[in-house]
Amino acid sequence: MTVLTYGTFDHFHWGHLNLLERARALGNRLVVGVVSDQVCSEKNRTFSTPCEERLAVIKALRCVDEAFVQLELDQKEKDIDRFSARYLVVGDDWKGHPRFEQVRGYHGVEIVYLERTPGISSTLIRQRIKDQTPMQT
Ligand code: C2G
Numbered sequence: 389m390t391v392l393t394y395g396t397f398d399h400f401h402w403g404h405l406n407l408l409e410r411a412r413a414l415g416n417r418l419v420v421g422v423v424s425d426q427v428c429s430e431k432n433r434t435f436s437t438p439c440e441e442r443l444a445v446i447k448a449l450r451c452v453d454e455a456f457v458q459l460e461l462d463q464k465e466k467d468i469d470r471f472s473a474r475y476l477v478v479g480d481d482w483k484g485h486p487r488f489e490q491v492r493g494y495h496g497v498e499i500v501y502l503e504r505t506p507g508i509s510s511t512l513i514r515q516r517i518k519d520q521t522p523m524q525t
Pocket residue numbers: 394395396397398403404406407423433477478479480481482487502503504505506507508509510
């Protein structure tokens with residue numbers, strides 16, 4: 389059974405890994421859409437590392453079977469069909485979000501919100517780097 393998930397995965401961290409490993413455990417194949425730089429900008433999502441680097445990290449993970457670049461703002465139905473996904477997984481910070489609820493039951497897909505790992509985020513990491521980096525004089 390194929391599990392599909394998406395993410396920006398900027399400054400990859402163990403909260404991301406936690407999510408991906410639990411997602412993988414729901415089935416026997418995990419496919420991950422990595423959000424393109426263009427789509428990040430369209431969604432006003434801050435990111436520091438370019439998509440090709442973020443994609444390379446995801447592809448290298450033992451728990452990931454396949455990864456691709458999410459080129460459109462929203463392509464969930466197309467991807468569910470493309471990969472015959474049984475589960476669409478995302479952290480529960482997205483719980484109830486229309487972009488997920490709208491595909492509930494689409495071609496039999498089950499939406500699974502997994503508990504977000506507390507205390508870590510790409511934003512926090514960016515802030516830590518900023519705080520530790522002396523201002524350029
Ligand atoms: N995540 C988590 N725990 C954290 C941080 C992130 O479980 N401490 C999860 C998020 O809920 C998401 C995944 O890890 O499911 C990737 O996180 P982000 O890269 O921040 O994903 P985001 O930019 O929210 O993109 O359409 C869905 C979006 O594309 C997800």
